[in-house]
Amino acid sequence: MSKRSVAVLFGGNSSEYEVSLMSAASVLSNIPTDRYQIHMVGITKEGQWIYYTGPVDEIQNGVWCEHPDNRLAWISPDSTAPGLMVASTGGNRLIPLDVVFPVLHGKNGEDGSIQGLMQLAGIPCVGCSVAASAVCMDKVYTNMVLDSAGIPQAKWDWCHVSDYRSSPREILDRVEKLGYPVFVKPANAGSSVGVGKAKDRASLKACIQEAAKWDQKLLFEEGIDGIEVECAVLGNQCPIASVVGEISPCNEFYDYEAKYEADSQLFIPARLPEETSELIRQTAVKAFRALDCSGLARVDFFVRRSDGAVLLNEPNTIPGFTSISMYPKLFDASGLPYPKLLDRLLGLAMERTGR
Template sequence: MSKKTVAVLFGSISSEHEVSLLSATSVINHIPRDKYDVLMIGITKDGRWLYYTGDVSLIKDGSWETSGCTSPAILSPDRGTKGIAQVTQAGICHIPVDVVFPVLHGEHGEDGTIQGLFEMAGIPYVGCHVLSSAACMDKEVTHILLENAGIPMAPYAVFCLGDLKRFEEIEKHLAQKLGYPMFVKPANTGSSVGVSKAKDKADLLKAVKLGLQYDRKLIVESTIVGDEVECAVLGNEQPIASSVLGEIVPHHEFYDYEGKYLDDSTDLYIPARIPEETTQKIRETAVKAFQVMGCGGLARIDFFACKDGKIILNELNTIPGFTSISMYPKLFEASGISYPDLIDRLITLALHYPED
């Protein structure tokens, strides 16, 4: 059987550009080369698309851009091409692609934007499709859909850019509805970018101003006291949850960007130190949320496991981290699916979407 060609996309203009480089390095290193040929397409912070043919190890620190091993290239939306249009001295060279693996965290990667391009090009791709990507990316929409389906989430309110001029009035409403401390999150970012914990009115104003640097809409949520537990989900029409869950114990104020990617200040426990009954409830709820949101391929779904036995869904991540320390591949590895096999399954799911 002939090998399929996989185009791995990484980088982008997202605030999570650096995380994407780490994840992509790990994904590329684990793609089974006996089954797949790999094309590497990087997107710079200023939005240039480059076909990269150099050493994979240069991706993680960004030095791939100046390696001398790049040439301009884009994913062509022309269905007659179904591949990469590379700009060479001799002109445009078309490189066929069978499937795309987008390792693009955050805006323009997880929000349905790049998925729309794949749809126009008629090329299968790993992960959720346009609507589910957009819905999961917007934390307000996620709240509305999941709560309507009976899945509990933290009490919340929305704060928009235009609300700054009414901060005094809105702060009173938030304090009464949610209580301090409360979390302020940009509605459309991931990896805890722009997220703050506000313990009082002054903190809240700072948190709002920070969050509005990343998004015009913020989600303000009550603080939930409970163990932070993550579940990995895999599949299309018949998704499965990882049999093993992971627990996160941050040493910072909360599980922030630094704790996730830049230091060793977070303890990870696999399996999570929670009762078996709670584990099963989280696994069942994760699959239900995956289906409610119309997800396909993969998602990491984060929960709070409270001491009274209740579980609160925190958020869904449709392109979760794939670094060497990321929970999504680690949870499936602990559940009996190796990293290379997981990548193979994800690509197979993309090629056979929506069937499992």
């Protein structure tokens, strides 16, 4: 059986560039090389695409973009010859592709941009469609869909940054109705970038100023005193849910540092009653289908301490794939090891497009 040609995209013009490098290094180290011919494509912070042939361990430490054999590259939008164009001394070279795995977190990778390019190019792409990616990236749109599907979540509100700047008192008064503490989030960012926890009016103003650096639309959510748990979902028309994992953040909440740089504790399976874990699994699949996801998503929840209520926090359509990330760990605990998980994800992408 001939190998499938897969391009793994990493880096990106995003605030989550470094996270992508960590995820990509893990993915590249675990894709079954007996089944796939791997092509590494790095995207710099400035947005330049590079065909990379150096060592995988130089990706995570960030020196990959200085490799002497790097060549400019780009995805050809011509769907009659789907593939990767690589600049070579004798002229541009086309590398045919069977599938692309965008290990790109945040804007320009998780928001439908890359997915739209692959759709134009006629190349199967791991993960969600253009529409589902865009909706799940935008926390305000996500919450609207979840509300319409009857999925419980924290009380929330939102505004454009321009609204706040023109009428700050009105926005502050409205947000304070959620009660303190309140979380302030950029509507379009991941890995908790720009997220703040406000405990009074002064800190609310500061959190808004910080979140506004990352997006022009802001989400406000009531603070939930609860256990933070996550569930991984895998599939297309008939998705399945993993076991539930529990996070005990080392910081006040599960921020960027707690996710990638510090020693938060993970409990797999979560320390929850079986009926609560099953409700989380069912709700994760329900949300996955309501948002029209495909391939994969990690769905995050709170279990409120006061009454045990399960509240959906947010979905993530390209979750972290680092060595400490929950998505691969959850499926490993569910009986699907990392290499087989990646093989399944690549297969689901090709299955969705009839390859």
